[in-house]
Amino acid sequence: MNNNTRPTRIFIGAMVLAAITSTVYAASESHQLHPWYALALMALAAATSRMKVKLPGIEGNMSVNLPFLLMAVVNLSAVEAVLIACVSTAVQCWPHSGKKFKPEQTLFNVSMLAFAAGIASLIWNARWLAHASRPSLPFALSAATAAFFLGQTVPVAGIIKLSQSEDMLRVWVNIVKLSFPYYVVSVGVTLMFTMASGQFGWQAAIAVFPVMYGIYESYKLYFGRVAQALHVAPLVKASS
Numbered sequence: 001m002n003n004n005t006r007p008t009r010i011f012i013g014a015m016v017l018a019a020i021t022s023t024v025y026a027a028s029e030s031h032q033l034h035p036w037y038a039l040a041l042m043a044l045a046a047a048t049s050r051m052k053v054k055l056p057g058i059e060g061n062m063s064v065n066l067p068f069l070l071m072a073v074v075n076l077s078a079v080e081a082v083l084i085a086c087v088s089t090a091v092q093c094w095p096h097s098g099k100k101f102k103p104e105q106t107l108f109n110v111s112m113l114a115f116a117a118g119i120a121s122l123i124w125n126a127r128w129l130a131h132a133s134r135p136s137l138p139f140a141l142s143a144a145t146a147a148f149f150l151g152q153t154v155p156v157a158g159i160i161k162l163s164q165s166e167d168m169l170r171v172w173v174n175i176v177k178l179s180f181p182y183y184v185v186s187v188g189v190t191l192m193f194t195m196a197s198g199q200f201g202w203q204a205a206i207a208v209f210p211v212m213y214g215i216y217e218s219y220k221l222y223f224g225r226v227a228q229a230l231h232v233a234p235l236v237k238a239s240s
Contacts, residue, residue: 008162012108015155019111022118026078026125038080044068044209045084049092051216055178062179063092064216067208069117070190073144078121085117086110108159116151123147138191145187153179185215 045068052061065088072081093106124144157172193208 005162008159009104011159011162012104012111015108015111015115015159019114019118022115022122023078023082026082026118026121032077033080034076038072038076038084041068041072041076041205042084042087044205045072045088046091048209048212048216049088051213052092053216053219055175061092062182062219063088064182064212064219065092066182066186067189067193067212068205069113070120070141070145070148070186071193071205071208073117073120073124073148074141074190074194078118078125081121082114082117085113089113108155112152112155115155116148119151120144120148137194138187141187141191141194145183145190149179149183182215182219 045065048065048068049063051065052063055062069081069085069088072084076084089110089112090106093102093109095101121144123146124140153172153175157168157175160166160171161168189208189211193205
């Protein structure tokens, strides 16, 4: 990400402001705190945030911590959900040994996830969904996830447009194509956990970890093959 242009810096600043605004507003609508529940989800979200795969054709990564972020939105207060999103994103952005830390990129990513978690919490806790019954639970969760999805993917497309002079709509469509199935799976996992937690408590979240590890290994294999195909295709075309 090229953060040296003025429009890019302004966009990052706007993202920080949006994150602060949405978090403060969501906090005003917040509910009872669940510290032990929040710590458990934070640990699981942070651990899975390091399980990331490179998206082919796009300068960006995708971690498999989304179900734990959605669980936080659905089962915890808005403050706890935003805090978990921020901590797990900071862990995700922390560089591996030998690589340089990128403060601007980390600031953008943390702000983006805080904004996404904040608006998702607002949708989930909206009055018309606040007392959602079991039959309407999938709809309520889908609405919150849609808010999270837009809050994450649109800013990413915007920053790529500014930093790489790419067409924003084309970038966003490519992101949707690559990540939409993962969001659908995450909704299903979150829905099953939410229903199971009523009987088994927050400990049911631990059972989700091996599921997400399996998804991570599957995506790593698939995206690796796609990236290899994109790299080989121009060579094949040139030699034909």
